[in-house]
Amino acid sequence: MRKCPFCAEEIQDEAKICKHCKSDLSGTDDIEPEKLIGSSTVPDLRKMIGLSGAVFLFMGVFCPIISMPLMGSMNYFQNGKADGVIVLVAAAMAGFLCLAGKYRWLLLPGLGSAVTLAITYRNFSLKMNEAKEKFNSELFNNFFKGLTDAAFQSVQFQWGWAILILGTVLVIAAGLMREKKER
16 A cells, blocks of 8 residues: 555555545656646636636626516626626636635635626616616506516516626635645
């Protein structure tokens, strides 16, 4: 038995691939595990999760989040309005923090994105309800009431929300992950 130079788990002497981390072991017979573990050749899961979250946040800003009849799809950026810019800044901040290894600080852009998304969702829902009530009261017993009801029914949330939420969750998860313990 010997130790895998990548994950330091026990493996068979003749193993070609580590059964724990699936690393290729060819040519690693003379490498000591202590010298390789924690080195730059072993990917940092926390960094990968944080950077993935930052990329998802960045991409999500430009993905469709709402579709409306006659107007088409709308994204979160909408010509540089504040909410989309806040999430873009949070995505950039998360990316830089991951690259700098300041993972605890990832909670700041992660929670900032979560709060911004929640406020946007709430405001949109409130405006839709206000508009429905206004049209229902103004068009009471009117022929066009059915058309406005159909228009409101066709407003849909799109897949961009899922991308934004996934990015936010990944950034927060990377910020909450524990440090790697030395073996």
